[in-house]
Amino acid sequence: MSMREPISLRPLGDAPPTPGALPGHFFDLKEPMTLESGVILPGIRVAYQTYGTLDSERSNAILVCHALTGDQFVADIHPITGKPGWWTTLVGPGKIIDTDRYFVICSNVLGGCLGTSGPMDVNPATNEPWGLNFPVITIGDMVNVQRRLIDHLGIESLFCVIGGSMGGMQVLQWAKAYPERVFAAVPIATAARHSAQNIAFNEVGRQAIMADPDWCGGDYLRQSRSPERGLAVARMAAHITYLSQQALHRKFGRNLQDRAKITYGFEADFQVESYLRHQGTSFVERFDANAYLYITRAMDYFDLAADHGGRLAEAFRGTRTRYCVISFTSDWLFPTSESRAIIHALNAVAANVSFVEIETDKGHDAFLLDEPEFLRTLGGFIDGCATLRGFVWA
């Protein structure tokens, strides 16, 4: 039984923030890390946020894994956009992931563009931006970096690892690679391997970026250019996949944007066009085009069963982790069938697992939204695991 005896861990980072740049914590890996590709990557820095306090037994940590374009700012203001954190529906004092009870950690993924080492950072060997010389990374590499951060924080066992979409891939990878260190795992709106259709959508996004002459073969930072148009198109295409046909119909239908009639032109006559253009142009302010290439590639390469001859159950054999797998009815990017494949594999090894498909018309993005049944399901699972784990709250 773990008594909650909080100790403040701020500041945790042993490295200073990037000069004049991001708020939050930083951790520099002391050793180079061998990536799944075999490449040895030196000088890895991890940018991360924490919320709440770690208890004396270091047992109440919840690791949140972010999605493709997410970041470590789960529950506080984003330093670039000024908007609230991306999972404030879930994480905060008194919320489902209660920061008065849990110590919540989220780090920017390897290959990202918000403080953790990625293609926009400086290659220590050349003192110039990595660009396409940054090695291609995998979900496994992202998790291996997170594991080093968790070691650094002195946490042996994570109470819970949770994430949606690519975050859910990391959850599955954690459960497979470090089963003894994950008490509970919550993969949401995700898959154990990236589907052909999803690889195809990612490839469209990459081609849109690479087609932009300002991409400069990936060398745009050195050339002081920016492939903003290509990145915006990539975001627009991806954004459609995050929503459902029904949600788009409900939100926009064929409503016109600030006009009474169609204009017989190529301006954004329809609200949905205006919305999509805004998604594209606002995205380029906070995201790096090369990071988009690297992270989408990591998703494409993800195949949890690949090391096991395609037998997904083998990836989970012997697991003692408690799983809560969640999907959404209108999510066509990571449809329920993907979650069912995970469930079948977990059942085949008699794992402790619950599965809920949430009825919603909000599509893939539902995991980021205030969906009452989703939040209720999560709350029930986390509270149940807390009881099992022996947590007693004041």
Next chain:
Amino acid sequence: MSMREPISLRPLGDAPPTPGALPGHFFDLKEPMTLESGVILPGIRVAYQTYGTLDSERSNAILVCHALTGDQFVADIHPITGKPGWWTTLVGPGKIIDTDRYFVICSNVLGGCLGTSGPMDVNPATNEPWGLNFPVITIGDMVNVQRRLIDHLGIESLFCVIGGSMGGMQVLQWAKAYPERVFAAVPIATAARHSAQNIAFNEVGRQAIMADPDWCGGDYLRQSRSPERGLAVARMAAHITYLSQQALHRKFGRNLQDRAKITYGFEADFQVESYLRHQGTSFVERFDANAYLYITRAMDYFDLAADHGGRLAEAFRGTRTRYCVISFTSDWLFPTSESRAIIHALNAVAANVSFVEIETDKGHDAFLLDEPEFLRTLGGFIDGCATLRGFVWA
């Protein structure tokens, strides 16, 4: 009862083919045409193909309407790609649409790029390519041009108007605008109005084209440039929507392209990437970027009920046309719900209608493929209508 007494109508065109260019027939409208936008467009040329022979009563004509990137070469070799016509599964001697029985007509749509007037043609007022000075056109305008071609061919009543996707929109428009001239109508895999999601996908394609510096604000022909990269990205994004997740999984899964292992790079490791890139690069050889803008815009603007206060049934009131509405289970671009909306409207005005949803995993593109149940359904409907119409075949 119509006896089949064939007369050959070749050559039908009263205008010469574009010098050194396309095979087939051409028809120049004698008068300028007022578009739905109110713009008066002079000098409209229509490029079309015919198959079979018109009977003496001019009663056996079937008008085929092509989709977004289709053309008039329904059943013979495409003049640019050298590939067989796009609907040879259906149209030809002894086939479902039997060119030994019917006189089949297909014209390139207004705004297109294969002989019918569109943005790549010369503006007679300036002697330079229209580019973005070409007026924005609608599905209604496309059909009005086709109606003039049908007048020119001396055909009062079309036995059948048939088409899939945007072709199906034209079918519905024909049935609404000229109900007394359409004996049977077959709208396939289509909708009575373009959905928010489909407008969104079209907008991504347009933004990809417009983001290409070689688009030159639409003036690329005068500047001897070509926005091939943007057009290829547009095609790639659209192509995903033509297939189903299941079909992509079945055809490609996560199979690698000519390699045993992933390369940890951005080459086309996966077959689905290689396939998609090929779709993009081969498309730009046969299609014009501005035509893509104009035709997608016409689809976005399509809303058959707009003139009737949104009451779709009113668009069909009094119709005596026989309808066969067909959808495909795995088509998520024009899902069955869109066909059901058409059926409900037709039922509300007690129209003669049959509706079939074909079980297939091939997605939207199923209407172009050799789908036995689809072909059987169509064959039954056309044969039944032929009997009703009083056709007696030798």
